[in-house]
Amino acid sequence: MLTVTGYEVELVKDPYGILAGKRYEFVLDIEVPEDDELYSEQGLYIRVIYKVEEDSSGIVKYEIFERTTERYLEFEMEDDEIALVDAFCKEHLAQAAE
Template structure:
């Protein structure tokens, strides 16, 4: 899995109900044709990151088919989630 492009946005809580920070990442991902995640039009992974005690973690994620914008009922493997979390942590640290 290769992350080719991304966008990151901090999710603001005007009510201050949510403790810590929240971020939304949209990751443009390339996968091998043999991978079950492969779709000809490509896929995106929408990731919600929460930060508690200055330690980011994945709150939730969604895999989407890019052409139709449809959510796919697929789960990422642990190593893929670790790779995504490491990427997101690095980008949050830069912000």
């Protein structure tokens, strides 16, 4: 199971009003156990695009990267990890700079 150790969040600007609702970009620093297939000595972070509309919110897209190399890792998170990230993002929306 992953653990979020730090984060940054910002509102994604939509100057033309093309997107419904609001989009936020989260960069989540994470730790995973050494026995997890996702583990990297370089450190990891997840880039998450999170949408908020009138009647729904949720993850649009996520990407996992090695911290020091910025290398994209083609891994899928498990359902419980996605739920954890979704709940974390929902809880921390208020910290986004508008």
